[in-house]
Amino acid sequence: MNITGQIKRFIFKVNRFVDDRVISNIILYFRTRVTFFDKFIKVIEYHRGLYRYPNQMLGRKMDINFDKTDVLVFAAHPDDDILGIGTVLYRHRLKDEKIKVVFVTNGTAGNGESWYRRKDKAKNRANLRYHEGSLALAQIGVSKKDIYCLGLPDGGTQRYMKQMAVDITMLINKLNPNRVYVHGIEGGHIDHDMTSFAVKSTCHKLGYFNVFEYTQYYPAQPIGTEKVKFLSSTIDKTGVEMIEISEDERKIKRKMLSFHKSQGVDKYYRQGETIRKAELKNSDIELYRYCPISSSCLEPLVQDFQMNIFFSELTVLESENHSV
Numbered sequence: 446m447n448i449t450g451q452i453k454r455f456i457f458k459v460n461r462f463v464d465d466r467v468i469s470n471i472i473l474y475f476r477t478r479v480t481f482f483d484k485f486i487k488v489i490e491y492h493r494g495l496y497r498y499p500n501q502m503l504g505r506k507m508d509i510n511f512d513k514t515d516v517l518v519f520a521a522h523p524d525d526d527i528l529g530i531g532t533v534l535y536r537h538r539l540k541d542e543k544i545k546v547v548f549v550t551n552g553t554a555g556n557g558e559s560w561y562r563r564k565d566k567a568k569n570r571a572n573l574r575y576h577e578g579s580l581a582l583a584q585i586g587v588s589k590k591d592i593y594c595l596g597l598p599d600g601g602t603q604r605y606m607k608q609m610a611v612d613i614t615m616l617i618n619k620l621n622p623n624r625v626y627v628h629g630i631e632g633g634h635i636d637h638d639m640t641s642f643a644v645k646s647t648c649h650k651l652g653y654f655n656v657f658e659y660t661q662y663y664p665a666q667p668i669g670t671e672k673v674k675f676l677s678s679t680i681d682k683t684g685v686e687m688i689e690i691s692e693d694e695r696k697i698k699r700k701m702l703s704f705h706k707s708q709g710v711d712k713y714y715r716q717g718e719t720i721r722k723a724e725l726k727n728s729d730i731e732l733y734r735y736c737p738i739s740s741s742c743l744e745p746l747v748q749d750f751q752m753n754i755f756f757s758e759l760t761v762l763e764s765e766n767h768s769v
């Protein structure tokens with residue numbers, strides 16, 4: 446390619462990046478303040494055939510095998526599992542425990558959310574993120590058949606809370622794991638907070654209590670922090686465990702992160718790991734306190750989870766959608 450062609454290509458790339466960043470920021474501004482905005486996006490997603498639960502969800506991989514499950518991990522995006530608890534998972538594998546990992550979103554956002562990206566591009570991105578996630582987990586012997594994706598839009602979990610709760614109900618009921626890991630609510634990423642709230646609230650309703658949460662990043666704790674701590678909480682939490690990561694374990698964590706090439710996260714290999722038993726009740730208090738969505742937008746979501754009728758609807762939906 447001649448020099449003019451190279452310059453044109455460079456300008457195109459910069460333009461594209463700026464456009465996506467500008468659009469993403471405008472979307473973020475509105476979707477955290479105006480309830481109607483997310484409903485509007487959901488209509489677009491439906492009409493474009495991107496997200497129609499449960500059979501048409503971009504990047505969904507739910508070919509569940511119901512064999513023994515010691516550890517079930519919920520990660521909003523492929524790579525959160527490694528950044529948040531890569532070493533914890535490695536130690537479970539050393540004890541020959543069986544791990545299953547659920548990516549809640551398809552990881553398609555990057556430089557633009559899937560609802561306004563070209564469908565084929567979003568699809569390729571979803572495939573790539575899952576592929577990278579499975580290569581990383583293969584390093585500690587978690588096979589592809591044990592890695593699922595709910596196929597929710599990256600950056601748009603708040604639009605599909607009910608669907609997420611249906612899937613969580615099915616996974617907990619069918620896999621009956623010994624232990625569950627999920628994000629804490631900490632205001633680092635809306636998808637992390639939504640995943641945490643949905644998992645904790647659903648497990649509470651199901652009477653499943655062995656849930657642990659992990660911290661990752663939030664405004665006062667940038668990604669890559671070595672000694673990660675939970676935010677102080679209004680809810681009494683005990684049994685915080687900071688993982689001392691050995692140099693050998695660090696190498697494994699770094700190697701796993703290196704497979705997430707599209708994210709460039711291997712530079713955060715020093716990210717620490719801290720876990721604690723999750724308090725399942727009243728996680729709405731944390732949501733209102735830390736999640737960067739306005740209270741008026743959060744209220745309808747929280748109310749859904751507080752209504753018993755919501756959970757009886759889930760049971761019906763679950764038996765219709767996942768009968769095996």
Ligand SMILES: [Zn+2]
Binds near residue numbers: 521522525634637
């Ligand atoms: Zn994430």
